[in-house]
Amino acid sequence: MRALDATQLYFTRAAEHLGLQSRVCQLLADANRELQVQLPIEMDDGHLATFTGYRVQHNNARGPMKGGLRYHPEVDLDEVRSLAALMTWKTAVVNLPYGGAKGGIAVDIHQLSERELERLTRKFVSKLHEVIGPDTDIPAPDMGTDYRAMAWIMNEYGKFEGFNPACVTGKPVELYGIPGREEATGRGVGILCLKLLSRLGRDPQQTRVAIQGFGNVGLHTARFLQLADCKIVAVSDLTGAYFKPGGLDISEMIQFVHRGDGTLRDYRGTELMPAEQLLELDVDVLIPAAVGGVITNSNVHHVKAPIIIEAANGPIWPDADDHLAEAGVTVLPDILANAGGVTVSYFEWVQNRQYYDWSLDRVRQELDRVLSGAFEEVWQMAGERKMSLRTAAYILGIDRVRQAVELGGIR
Ligand code: NAD
Numbered sequence: 015m016r017a018l019d020a021t022q023l024y025f026t027r028a029a030e031h032l033g034l035q036s037r038v039c040q041l042l043a044d045a046n047r048e049l050q051v052q053l054p055i056e057m058d059d060g061h062l063a064t065f066t067g068y069r070v071q072h073n074n075a076r077g078p079m080k081g082g083l084r085y086h087p088e089v090d091l092d093e094v095r096s097l098a099a100l101m102t103w104k105t106a107v108v109n110l111p112y113g114g115a116k117g118g119i120a121v122d123i124h125q126l127s128e129r130e131l132e133r134l135t136r137k138f139v140s141k142l143h144e145v146i147g148p149d150t151d152i153p154a155p156d157m158g159t160d161y162r163a164m165a166w167i168m169n170e171y172g173k174f175e176g177f178n179p180a181c182v183t184g185k186p187v188e189l190y191g192i193p194g195r196e197e198a199t200g201r202g203v204g205i206l207c208l209k210l211l212s213r214l215g216r217d218p219q220q221t222r223v224a225i226q227g228f229g230n231v232g233l234h235t236a237r238f239l240q241l242a243d244c245k246i247v248a249v250s251d252l253t254g255a256y257f258k259p260g261g262l263d264i265s266e267m268i269q270f271v272h273r274g275d276g277t278l279r280d281y282r283g284t285e286l287m288p289a290e291q292l293l294e295l296d297v298d299v300l301i302p303a304a305v306g307g308v309i310t311n312s313n314v315h316h317v318k319a320p321i322i323i324e325a326a327n328g329p330i331w332p333d334a335d336d337h338l339a340e341a342g343v344t345v346l347p348d349i350l351a352n353a354g355g356v357t358v359s360y361f362e363w364v365q366n367r368q369y370y371d372w373s374l375d376r377v378r379q380e381l382d383r384v385l386s387g388a389f390e391e392v393w394q395m396a397g398e399r400k401m402s403l404r405t406a407a408y409i410l411g412i413d414r415v416r417q418a419v420e421l422g423g424i425r
Pocket residue numbers: 155156157158159199226227228229230231232250251252253289290303304305306325326327352353355356
């Protein structure tokens with residue numbers, strides 16, 4: 015199955031519940047604009063290499079389009095399309111004044127030096143600057159990109175369009191970024207996990223958690239949930255899964271990752287297992303926080319966790335999702351679970367437009383308020399209409415976009 019098929023299927027199911035007319039469905043499903051660009055850059059050794067970049071602007075009925083920029087070897091138009099649509103529904107679920115977009119470059123960042131990555135990012139902006147900007151489409155970090163790339167984007171965009179820090183979010187705090195953006199997605203996953211545990215009558219202290227991925231999202235999720243007294247028994251990254259039934263020392267693991275090459279390779283004092291085995295552990299909460307399509311028909315029968323929080327985008331294929339629903343597993347869907355990142359990106363954009371500083375306390379309080387509100391709406395709808403949290407979240411998001419399209423008229 016392709017990532018796009020999964021998003022389309024979830025969209026179609028929600029559209030059927032909403033009784034949307036087919037012409038409205040078509041309008042909401044199709045992307046406004048899709049760009050594919052060739053990016054030739056000079057490498058450090060003098061040879062020329064060409065990469066392919068994408069930006070899909072899905073829908074702007076509710077405001078400027080917003081979405082991350084992913085650097086990964088498997089990025090292609092299909093994946094970017096799917097992620098752009100997810101962003102439209104995600105910004106609507108948490109009721110931000112945005113539409114959805116996504117971008118990416120097919121590149122293995124580990125094969126490029128920092129200078130080469132900078133040249134690549136600047137080349138991408140030089141090809142895109144006319145169609146992005148604070149009132150049209152605002153990029154942000156995603157897999158493989160961080161605050162450095164966002165700073166290069168702001169700088170390069172300014173060369174063409176004039177200085178405007180609100181043209182991109184996820185920037186360094188010292189350069190118009192906002193405190194708390196880096197932790198925001200993981201913190202949001204943690205906040206929503208606690209809300210779900212509370213609704214399900216579970217005690218965080220009795221909750222064993224396994225987290226796939228120990229990058230930006232996985233690491234901050236682990237830190238937040240450990241501080242909330244959950245027991246993190248396993249985390250994984252590309253180097254394997256690290257398991258300790260009595261609970262891992264997350265602070266020590268974070269220090270290890272920051273001191274070394276960014277991975278958990280050679281981290282000692284835990285049981286080391288093949289990375290994919292983490293998904294099958296007997297835990298209370300499973301949090302896929304790495305890549306899409308990791309829970310499929312071939313492994314779903316081995317998944318034992320009664321609660322799954324989709325911190326990554328699209329980690330569960332629809333067939334597997336149906337199986338989990340039948341088995342009574344509660345799944346908190348990506349369009350709500352990982353919306354903390356775009357929410358704090360929105361605060362950064364507001365801050366930049368006001369040329370005003372927000373404190374970390376204020377960011378955290380507002381994040382909690384926005385996510386808690388969205389969670390309650392989704393929870394209530396799922397309960398009233400006896401549907402999954404995923405379908406409820408999609409209905410909430412799609413209906414908000416439908417209203418905006420109908421009220422604004424077809425432009
Ligand atoms: P990242 O690049 O910082 O980290 C990814 C982590 O996943 C790394 O630890 C990597 O080693 C690990 N990983 C990759 N493949 C794996 C595998 N097969 N098994 C185990 N571990 C594996 O990326 P990130 O920013 O943390 O993003 C993770 C996910 O969260 C992505 O799906 C992304 O789209 C989603 N997301 C991120 C943000 C954000 O603000 N960064 C916001 C919303 C959604």
